[in-house]
Amino acid sequence: MRVFSKPTILLSSCIEHEACRYDGSMTRCPFVRQLMPFVNYITVCPEVSIGLSTPREALRIVSNTSAEEDRLVFSKSGEDITNQMNAFSDAFIEELLRGELHGIILKGRSPSCGIKEVKMYTGVGKSAALPKKTTGIFARKVMENFSGIAVEDEGRLLNYSIREHFFTRIFTLADFHAVKARQSIKELIRFHSENKYLLMAYSPSGLKKLGRLIGSYEKVNVNELLSEYEKQLTRALTSMTGTMRNLNMLLHLFGYFSKEVSEQEKAFFLDTLESYGNKKVPFSVPLALIHAWAVRFENKYLENQTLFEAFPKDLIEVTDSGKGI
Ligand code: SF4
Numbered sequence: 001m002r003v004f005s006k007p008t009i010l011l012s013s014c015i016e017h018e019a020c021r022y023d024g025s026m027t028r029c030p031f032v033r034q035l036m037p038f039v040n041y042i043t044v045c046p047e048v049s050i051g052l053s054t055p056r057e058a059l060r061i062v063s064n065t066s067a068e069e070d071r072l073v074f075s076k077s078g079e080d081i082t083n084q085m086n087a088f089s090d091a092f093i094e095e096l097l098r099g100e101l102h103g104i105i106l107k108g109r110s111p112s113c114g115i116k117e118v119k120m121y122t123g124v125g126k127s128a129a130l131p132k133k134t135t136g137i138f139a140r141k142v143m144e145n146f147s148g149i150a151v152e153d154e155g156r157l158l159n160y161s162i163r164e165h166f167f168t169r170i171f172t173l174a175d176f177h178a179v180k181a182r183q184s185i186k187e188l189i190r191f192h193s194e195n196k197y198l199l200m201a202y203s204p205s206g207l208k209k210l211g212r213l214i215g216s217y218e219k220v221n222v223n224e225l226l227s228e229y230e231k232q233l234t235r236a237l238t239s240m241t242g243t244m245r246n247l248n249m250l251l252h253l254f255g256y257f258s259k260e261v262s263e264q265e266k267a268f269f270l271d272t273l274e275s276y277g278n279k280k281v282p283f284s285v286p287l288a289l290i291h292a293w294a295v296r297f298e299n300k301y302l303e304n305q306t307l308f309e310a311f312p313k314d315l316i317e318v319t320d321s322g323k324g325i
Contacts, residue, residue, distance in 0.1 A: 002309045006040055007102035007174035010142070012113045013045035015105065015154050020045045024055040027107060029154035031163060031317070038312050039103075039170070044092065046112045046138040050084045061111045061134060063120045070120065072111055072137045078124040082137060085112065089141040100177050101149055103170035104142060108153035112138045115153050148234030149173075160320050165240045167311035172198070175306075176233055180226045185217050188229065198307040199236055201249040206236025247277055249307075250286050256302060257293045 011017070016033050019026040048054060058075045072082045106113040114136040119129045135143065143151055150169040157163045172195065179187045192214050199207040209232050217225055250273060258266065269289055275281045287308070294302035 002306070004038070004171050004312055005174040005178040006038065007170040008040045008042060008100055009035070009170065010096065010101060010104045010106075011041045011043050012105070012107035012110070012154075013043040013048070014107055017041070017043050018045060018048075020048050020054050021107075022047070022054070022056050022058045027154060029105075029157065031157045031315075032105060032154060034315060034317070038315065042096070042101075046085060046088055046092070049092070050081065050088045052081075059111045060124070061118060061120050061137070062123060063130060063132075063134075070134060070137070073124060075124055085137045086141070089138045093141055093145045097145065100174075101146060102173045102177070103166065104146065104149055104151040105157065106136070106139050106142070106151070106153055108155040110136050110139075112136045113153075115139050115143065115151055148231070148238075150237075158320060160318065161240060163317075164310075167315055168198070169237050171311040172237060172306065173234065176230060180230065183222055183226065185222060185225075188217075188226065189214060192229075193301075194304050195306050197249055197253060197302075197305045198310060200252065201241045201246050201307065203236040203239070204245065204248070206232060210236065243277060243279070246283055247273060250276075250290065253290045253302065256299060257290075257297065260297055261293065 011032065012027075014021045014025075015027045015029050016036075017026070021027065047056070047059070057077065059072055059081070060075045062071045062073050069082070071080050072085050073080045106115055108114055109118055111118055116135055117133045118136050120132055120134050121127050121129055150166050150173075152162065152166050157166065176191060179191045192210060196207065199210065210229060213225060213229055213232065254269060254273075261269075269286065272281060272286045272289060276283060276286050290302075291308045293299075294305075294308075
């Protein structure tokens, strides 16, 4: 069974931690709760941190054409607190940059924390909402400073594919940081080798670049190599994997066993692959067949591939709502 490093996650406090929303409520999110034993959360409520009370008047973002930037203001009184929020965000991020961060979960649609789809208004009171949506004032600073890190809001995590992608990224990066801390080329080679097929599924070109980097290890300084590897690794994992890339990777894996298994088993696997390509069965089905062969033929190299367990099994929840099948 794989041993995972604990990722550090920045989290909006109002998700499962504090009743600090403007109306005194807390937001429930089954996946944030489920992650608790597996990660270290750094919680923050930017609005409470700048001295606002709970409950409080709601805030909104006003797009002021005469001003250079969007303004964060109280919805009724119009009091502008943009400068306080920017000053807090800069100081908070400066502190955060001193440590390791592997993922970010912020409260959706909030004018402070929302990562997208935040409403913008022309003014206060009953003034109209603009068709254009934006990012919260705190969230945009966080995202600018942690561009390679997985960032989601609690609403998007309800989607199975988005959640799986988020979990894969945070646990892979946390494992890489454990390797980085040891500054060992041997450990880096092991990490690269164990993540080979996961990376192939995510980004075949990224895998090639990382392979070239590993190949150059005798020519470069270990710190430079680890920094460049991290940059390329986060880039390779940015976009979700797709059906074609998964099929390509599964065919590579099939190559290990095509001479070992019977004609019937081969036909069954290729048939399953076709069903996966036609979206009739999930990715986990052909992957489980390959995994079973790796165990049966005692292929330790494949058994150790992170692809088969990219994040702790207890986090697997196959429904989109998280409320059971
Ligand atoms: S969305 Fe952000 S600012 Fe608003 S209550 Fe939650 S943590 Fe605080």
